[in-house]
Amino acid sequence: CCKDHDDCYGHVAECWPKIWPYSYELQNGTVKCQDSPSSCKGRICMCDKVFVDCLNNNKYNNHDI
Template sequence: MIYFCTLLALLCLNYEVILADSETLKALWNLEEMAICRLHYNALVYNNYGCWCGVGGSGEPVDGIDRCCMHHDECYDMAVNKKLCRNVPFEYIRDYSWQCVNGEPVCKENMNECQAALCKCDKTVVDCWGQFPKPAIKSSCEKRRKNKTFKGIKSVSTL
């Protein structure tokens, strides 16, 4: 019986990982596509920029772009704290519906509260980035980044 329960648990975990991987592509793709819609360039420009852009974040933002990323992290955290979304890591794998209308991302209305909140967070960060020129170089953080977003995971490399 213990063998059966262990096997069942492993199968469930593997299914969850496979499902999460396919959902991650969709969810992260939304932010990427929003950036292309609004900014006309790839959001990876901001990956590992400053103290807040990418996985994790802490300390004082190095500039306005980094502050946009800090507010984005706080926006996702608020969606979880208000119980609109169920768990912090899942915010990155949650798909939502939006469309690009005349160079502006528009969140669709036929979504649950979590999807609507995450779509709004992503739209807000892209609009915020749009207030600044595209960075030619990545500002770096003086302090080591803290990975507060994935509290349950022991080590996650900073993107």
């Protein structure tokens, strides 16, 4: 998940993904991005949404962390 997230941020580097705020809501435990999907905010949000979904859909062994 982390590598994919880093790669996604690499694709939106011109948007300054680590500092650009975006709008989202949580609906039934799912992130819903509220900005236009083609905007910088929307693209950054989607990177984070995919990351959260990946974490939620995988099991991790605390010993490996």
